[in-house]
Amino acid sequence: MSVVFDKYVIEEETYLKAMILSRGIEFSEKAIQVSIFEKAKGQNLVYNMPLNTTNSRPQELIVINSKDSYLVVVSCVASNPTTTPVYLDADENHKLIAFIDNKKLDNIEIYFVKEPKYYSETITNGENVKKYVSACGLDELNIIPWKGCAISKGCRFCGINNFVNKEDLSAHKISKDKNQWYKVCNQYLDNLEEAVSIAKKSDCYKEHAHVILIAGNLDNNSLDFETAVFAQITERIKPLVSDISEEGVVVVITPPQNMELIYDLKEAGVGKVVFNLEAITETGFEKYCPGKADLGYRFFTDRLKCAIDVFGKRNVWTNLVFGLESKDNVLEKCALLIKDGVVISANVLHFDKGNSLDCDVPTTEDVVDFFYKLEVLNCQEGFFPFYCAKALRTSLSNEAHDMRIKEIKN
Numbered sequence: 001m002s003v004v005f006d007k008y009v010i011e012e013e014t015y016l017k018a019m020i021l022s023r024g025i026e027f028s029e030k031a032i033q034v035s036i037f038e039k040a041k042g043q044n045l046v047y048n049m050p051l052n053t054t055n056s057r058p059q060e061l062i063v064i065n066s067k068d069s070y071l072v073v074v075s076c077v078a079s080n081p082t083t084t085p086v087y088l089d090a091d092e093n094h095k096l097i098a099f100i101d102n103k104k105l106d107n108i109e110i111y112f113v114k115e116p117k118y119y120s121e122t123i124t125n126g127e128n129v130k131k132y133v134s135a136c137g138l139d140e141l142n143i144i145p146w147k148g149c150a151i152s153k154g155c156r157f158c159g160i161n162n163f164v165n166k167e168d169l170s171a172h173k174i175s176k177d178k179n180q181w182y183k184v185c186n187q188y189l190d191n192l193e194e195a196v197s198i199a200k201k202s203d204c205y206k207e208h209a210h211v212i213l214i215a216g217n218l219d220n221n222s223l224d225f226e227t228a229v230f231a232q233i234t235e236r237i238k239p240l241v242s243d244i245s246e247e248g249v250v251v252v253i254t255p256p257q258n259m260e261l262i263y264d265l266k267e268a269g270v271g272k273v274v275f276n277l278e279a280i281t282e283t284g285f286e287k288y289c290p291g292k293a294d295l296g297y298r299f300f301t302d303r304l305k306c307a308i309d310v311f312g313k314r315n316v317w318t319n320l321v322f323g324l325e326s327k328d329n330v331l332e333k334c335a336l337l338i339k340d341g342v343v344i345s346a347n348v349l350h351f352d353k354g355n356s357l358d359c360d361v362p363t364t365e366d367v368v369d370f371f372y373k374l375e376v377l378n379c380q381e382g383f384f385p386f387y388c389a390k391a392l393r394t395s396l397s398n399e400a401h402d403m404r405i406k407e408i409k410n
C-alpha cells in the first residue's frame with residue numbers, strides 16, 4: 001500500500017525518506033544498540049555534522065520497499081524542532097522499525113548503512129585508507145584533497161571549517177602558500193592511488209561507484225590553481241576507477257576565474273562538472289552564500305553555460321539547498337537554467353553544526369512537491385538525476401525520476 005500524501009501517492013520508502021529529511025530522526029536506545037552491533041557508519045566529520053549530536057550518531061539508513069525491493073539511502077538528519085521527528089526503534093528480533101507520529105510504517109525494511117570494509121584498512125605507510133577516500137551514502141567514493149574552505153565568507157548553512165585541525169593540509173594554508181600543495185602532492189597522489197585501489201574492492205562499490213572529487217574552496221584568488229589541482233588528481237585516478245565509476249570522475253568545484261581552464265578539466269578526463277549555486281535566486285544567493293556572491297552570481301551562471309560548450313548537455317550540474325528560498329521562486333529559476341542546459345538537483349536543507357541560518361527546514365509537503373516538479377523540468381530536457389537513490393541521501397531527485405512520487409490527477 002502506497003501512502004496518499006497531499007497531492008501525491010508516494011511509495012513507502014520514499015515517504016519515509018521525505019519525512020526524515022523534513023522532520024529529522026531520533027533513535028531509541030535499542031536502535032542505537034543495533035547500530036553499534038552492526039558497525040553502522042558514524043558521522044564522517046569532514047563536511048558536516050547534524051546539530052546537537054555526537055559523532056557516534058549513525059549517519060545513514062537504507063530503506064527498502066518490501067513489495068518491489070526499491071532501495072533508498074537517507075541521511076539521519078537532526079530533528080526539526082518545529083515538528084515531531086521520525087522515531088527509529090528496534091523490535092525483539094533487532095529489526096529496525098520507524099514510527100511517524102507514533103504510527104508504525106509498514107511494508108519497509110530498514111538497515112543502518114555499515115562502515116565500508118576499507119574504513120579499517122591501511123595503505124603501506126600505515127595511514128588509514130579513509131584519510132584519502134570516504135563513502136557518502138552507500139556508493140559514493142569521495143576524494144577530498146584538503147580540509148576546510150577558504151572562501152571569502154562562508155555559506156550560511158555550511159559548517160565545514162569546524163572540522164579543520166591545526167596540522168591538517170587546509171584550504172587556508174594552500175591559499176596562502178601554493179608550496180604547501182607542491183610539497184606534498186607527489187606523495188599525496190601515490191597514497192591516493194593506493195587508497196583508491198584498496199577502497200574500490202569494498203562491497204559497497206560492487207554494483208558501481210560514484211567517484212566524486214570535492215573540497216572546500218581555495219580563496220577567491222586561487223581558483224585557477226584549484227582547477228589545476230583537480231585536473232591533476234583526475235588524471236591520476238581516472239584510469240583506476242574507470243571500471244567502477246558510473247559517471248567517470250565527477251568534479252565538484254567553484255569554477256576557475258579563467259574560463260579557458262574548464263578545457264583543462266575536460267582534457268584531464270573529468271566526466272561531469274558540478275558548479276554549485278546552492279541558492280538560485282540572486283537575493284537568496286547574496287544572503288546565504290555571501291562568499292560566492294563576492295565572486296558574483298553571473299560568475300557561476302556564465303561558467304555553467306561555458307561548461308556546457310565544453311562538456312555537453314547532461315554533463316554540467318548544479319546543486320541547490322532546498323529550503324533557503326521559496327519553492328515557487330526556486331522552480332521559476334530552475335526552469336530557466338535547465339532550459340539553458342544545466343542539470344539541477346537539490347539537497348533538503350538540514351541544520352548542521354556551524355550554520356548561521358534564519359530559515360526553517362521546508363515542510364514535507366513542499367519537499368515532495370518541489371522534487372516532483374523539478375523532475376518534470378529536468379525530464380523535459382531529457383536530463384537524468386545525479387548519481388542514484390543509494391548515493392543521494394538528502395535529495396528525492398532519483399525517487400521522483402523513478403516515479404516513486406505520483407501526482408493524484410483529479
Ligand code: SF4
Pocket residue numbers: 148149150151153154155158159160215216217
Ligand atoms: S563554498 Fe560554501 S558550501 Fe562550499 S565548502 Fe565553502 S562554505 Fe561550504
